[in-house]
Amino acid sequence: MTAPTTATDVNQPSLEHAPPAGRRMSWPVLCLVIAGALALTSLVRLITGADGITNVSQMSTALQLAVPIGLAGLGGLWAERAGVVNIGLEGMMILGTWFGAWAGFQWGPWTGVLVGLIGGALGGLLHAIVTVTFNVNHIVSGVAINILALGATRYLAPLAFEGRSGGSAKQSPAVDSLGHFTVPGLSDGLSDLNDKGWFFVSDVAGLLGGLVTNVSWLTLIAVALVPATWWILWRTAFGLRLRSCGENPIAAESLGVNVYKYKYLAVIISGALAGLGGVFLSIVANPFYLEGQTSGRGYIGLAAMIFGNWMPGGLAIGAGLFGYTDSLNLRGGSANVHALLLLGALLLVIGAIWLAVRKKYVNAVITLVVGALVFAWYAGTNEVPNQVVSATPYVITLVVLALSAQRLRMPKADGMPYRKGQGK
Amino acid sequence: MKKFDKERVLLAVAGPVIALAVAFVLSAIVLIASGKNPVEPFALMFEQAGFSDIQVLIVNQASMYYIAALAVAIGFRMNLFNIGVDGQYQLAAMMAAVVGAHANLPAALQVPLLLLTAVFTGAFWSGIAGVLKVTRGVSEVVATIMLNAIATSLIVYMWKPDVFGVKVGNNNTTGEMHESGWIPGIDMGAAGEIYGLVILAVLLGIGYWIVLNRTRFGFDLRASGASESAAAASGVSPKRMVLTAMLLSGAIAGLAGLPILLGDTHTYSLNFPTGIGFLGIGIALLGRNSPVGIAFAALLWAWLDKASPELDFHGYDKEIAVIMQGLIVLSVVVSYEAVREWGLRRQQRRVGAELAAGHVLGANNTTKEVAGR
Numbered sequence: 001m002t003a004p005t006t007a008t009d010v011n012q013p014s015l016e017h018a019p020p021a022g023r024r025m026s027w028p029v030l031c032l033v034i035a036g037a038l039a040l041t042s043l044v045r046l047i048t049g050a051d052g053i054t055n056v057s058q059m060s061t062a063l064q065l066a067v068p069i070g071l072a073g074l075g076g077l078w079a080e081r082a083g084v085v086n087i088g089l090e091g092m093m094i095l096g097t098w099f100g101a102w103a104g105f106q107w108g109p110w111t112g113v114l115v116g117l118i119g120g121a122l123g124g125l126l127h128a129i130v131t132v133t134f135n136v137n138h139i140v141s142g143v144a145i146n147i148l149a150l151g152a153t154r155y156l157a158p159l160a161f162e163g164r165s166g167g168s169a170k171q172s173p174a175v176d177s178l179g180h181f182t183v184p185g186l187s188d189g190l191s192d193l194n195d196k197g198w199f200f201v202s203d204v205a206g207l208l209g210g211l212v213t214n215v216s217w218l219t220l221i222a223v224a225l226v227p228a229t230w231w232i233l234w235r236t237a238f239g240l241r242l243r244s245c246g247e248n249p250i251a252a253e254s255l256g257v258n259v260y261k262y263k264y265l266a267v268i269i270s271g272a273l274a275g276l277g278g279v280f281l282s283i284v285a286n287p288f289y290l291e292g293q294t295s296g297r298g299y300i301g302l303a304a305m306i307f308g309n310w311m312p313g314g315l316a317i318g319a320g321l322f323g324y325t326d327s328l329n330l331r332g333g334s335a336n337v338h339a340l341l342l343l344g345a346l347l348l349v350i351g352a353i354w355l356a357v358r359k360k361y362v363n364a365v366i367t368l369v370v371g372a373l374v375f376a377w378y379a380g381t382n383e384v385p386n387q388v389v390s391a392t393p394y395v396i397t398l399v400v401l402a403l404s405a406q407r408l409r410m411p412k413a414d415g416m417p418y419r420k421g422q423g424k
Numbered sequence: 425m426k427k428f429d430k431e432r433v434l435l436a437v438a439g440p441v442i443a444l445a446v447a448f449v450l451s452a453i454v455l456i457a458s459g460k461n462p463v464e465p466f467a468l469m470f471e472q473a474g475f476s477d478i479q480v481l482i483v484n485q486a487s488m489y490y491i492a493a494l495a496v497a498i499g500f501r502m503n504l505f506n507i508g509v510d511g512q513y514q515l516a517a518m519m520a521a522v523v524g525a526h527a528n529l530p531a532a533l534q535v536p537l538l539l540l541t542a543v544f545t546g547a548f549w550s551g552i553a554g555v556l557k558v559t560r561g562v563s564e565v566v567a568t569i570m571l572n573a574i575a576t577s578l579i580v581y582m583w584k585p586d587v588f589g590v591k592v593g594n595n596n597t598t599g600e601m602h603e604s605g606w607i608p609g610i611d612m613g614a615a616g617e618i619y620g621l622v623i624l625a626v627l628l629g630i631g632y633w634i635v636l637n638r639t640r641f642g643f644d645l646r647a648s649g650a651s652e653s654a655a656a657a658s659g660v661s662p663k664r665m666v667l668t669a670m671l672l673s674g675a676i677a678g679l680a681g682l683p684i685l686l687g688d689t690h691t692y693s694l695n696f697p698t699g700i701g702f703l704g705i706g707i708a709l710l711g712r713n714s715p716v717g718i719a720f721a722a723l724l725w726a727w728l729d730k731a732s733p734e735l736d737f738h739g740y741d742k743e744i745a746v747i748m749q750g751l752i753v754l755s756v757v758v759s760y761e762a763v764r765e766w767g768l769r770r771q772q773r774r775v776g777a778e779l780a781a782g783h784v785l786g787a788n789n790t791t792k793e794v795a796g797r
Contacts, residue, residue, distance in 0.1 A: 147749055155741055194665070299569045395570075398570045
C-alpha cells in the first residue's frame, strides 16, 4: 500500500510546493541562513580586525537609518497590495517631515507624530483620488505628488518657520525628543559581551545590543508595525479583501467587496505610513525639519519592498540591509567597508558553490570570477572610497532583482486601472 | 474624416486649457490662504516675460527641459517609463566635461566627440535598465531609480581630486574644458546669449517627429506601445523594441545637460542644474508627447522658473512657482484622462446613434487610427 502512494506523492506537482525553491523559506531555514551570515561576518571580523562592523553603536545607527526606509516600504506594501503603485511615497514622506516638525515644535513631539501622520495621509488621499477615482496612471500621479509635496513644503516652510527661534526658511525650530529607552541590565551585558570580541557570540550580542540600546519609542512602534501589517493583511477578513483588490478586483467586486473603498483606505494608510517615516526623520533622527531631508528614501523604501517580494518580512530585511550599508557610510569606517569586501567575496564563492551543486556551471563560473575579482580588490587595496559604499545598496538591489525578478511576484492587478463594473 | 477633425482638435486643446485654468485657480487659492494677493504674483510674472534678458534665460532653460522631456516622451510612446533621465543626463554631462577637459582636438572634431560621449554615456546608462528588462524582466522604473542613485555616487566619486576632480574653493568641478569644445552662443546684444545648442534641441524635436511619424521604426514603436501583443503578432519583436527605445531615450537624455555645459559653465560643478530629468517627466506629460506640445510646455516651465525669482522682491515667495508646477502636472493628467473618457463616451454614443440610424459601421472610426494606417 505504501509504495504506490509515495510514488504518486513524488510525481504529483503538489500545490503547496509549487513556488520555485527559495521563494518561501521555513522559519528554521531562515534562522539558519541568518546565523550563517552572522557567523561569516564574525569570521571576516576576526580575520580583518575590523571590530566596527558588528559594533553595538553601529547596529543601533543601522536600525535608526533602517526605520524610515522600512516605514516607506510598508507604505508601498499597503498600497500595492491593494493594486495601486505608489511612487509618491517620497512626496508623502516630505509632507510627513514638514507637518511633523511644524506641529512638533509648537505642541510637543507626540502631536507632531500624529500631525505628520495626517500630513502623509493627505498625500495618500490625493493619490487615491487621482488614481482610483480619475483612473490616471499611478506612476504619473505619484511623480506629480512628489513635485507638489516638494513645492508645498518649500512654500510653507518660510511662512511657518522664519522668525521663530532657531528656525529659518529651510529649517524648523527644534522639536523636543520623544524619549529613548535602554533596557537596563541587558544593554550593558550585551555591550560587555560585544567588547570581548569572541567569535559569533560577540556579533550576536552586538546585533541584539543595537536593538535594546537607546531605542526611540517611535522605532519600537515602527518595528511593531511590520508584524502588525502582516497580521492585518494576511490574517484578517479586512486584509483578505484588501489583497483581493490588488490581485483580482473584478472577482472581489463580484463577491461584494467595495473595491473603491478598499483602495482608498489602503492608499491613505500607505500615505500615513510614509508620513510616519518622514516624522521619524524630522523628530527622531534629527530634532528639526530640514529641506531635502528625505533625500530619496521614499524611492529606496519602494526598492526595499520589491527586494522583499511584496512581503513584510522580506521588506524588513531589505530595509535593514539599506540601513546597515548607510550606517557604514555615516560612521566613516573605511576599514570596515574594506573588511566587508572580503565578506562579499566569501558570499560570492559560497554562491558559486551552491550554483555548481545545482549544476548551473556557467553561472557558477561567472559568480566565482566576480568573487575572485572582489577578493583581488580586497587584497590589493587598503581602503575603499566612500562612494562605493553609498552605491552598494542600490547595486545589490539591482543584482537581486536581476537574479530573482522572475521569482518575485507582485500583486496581479498592481498598477492596473479599474472601473466598477468593467468585468461585465 | 474631415467633419470629425475640428472636434478632435477641440478635445486635444480642452485638456491642457482646463488643466492650466484649474492650476492657476488652485494656486490663487493657496495664495489667498496664506494671506497674499492672489493676482499680483501672476501679473508680475507675466510682466517678467516681456523683458528680453528674461526671455533669453527662458529659452536657454527651456532647451534643456525640452531635450529631457523628449527623452521621457520616447519612452512614453513605447509604454516605457524612463524615470532615470535624471541620472542619465547628469552622468553624460559629467563624462562630456571630463573628456572636454582632457582631450584637445580641433573644434570640428572636439564638438562631435563631446556630443557622442554624452550620447553614448546616456545610452549606456539607460541600456543597463533596458537589458535588465529584456533579459531578466526587471521593471525599468525600479532599475532606473537604482541607476539614478548609483549615478549620484559615481559622480561624487569622479569629483575626487585623485580621479577627475579639480577643487575650486569649496566647489567640486571637473576642471575647465578646452576652448575648442565651447559652443558659441547666439548674441542677443544686451539681453545676453542664447546657447548655441538650442538649435540642437530644435533639430532633435524635428527628428523626433520624423522618426516617430514618418518611419517604419517609429510606427513599430508606437504600435508596440499601443498594444505589444498586436505588434508582436505583426512581426515586431517586443524585446528589440524595448531595448531600442530605452537606448534611444537614454541617448537623447544624455544631451539634455549639454546646452549649459558647452554654452556657459564649461565644467561640471556642484552648481550644475539637477532634477531636470524629473521635471522632464511633467513637461512630457503636459506636452502630450508631441514635439510641439512639449516645446510649449518646456517654455511654460522655464517661464515659471525664471520669472519667479522676481516675486521675492515684492514680498511673495518664489516657491509658489514650484507649487504651480506640481498643480499643473496633477491637473493635466486628471483633465486629460477626464477629457479622454468623455470623448470616448461621446464617440460611443455617436456610433450607437449611427448604427441605430442604419449607417455603415466603420466609416468614421477615428480612434483606431494606429491600426488603420
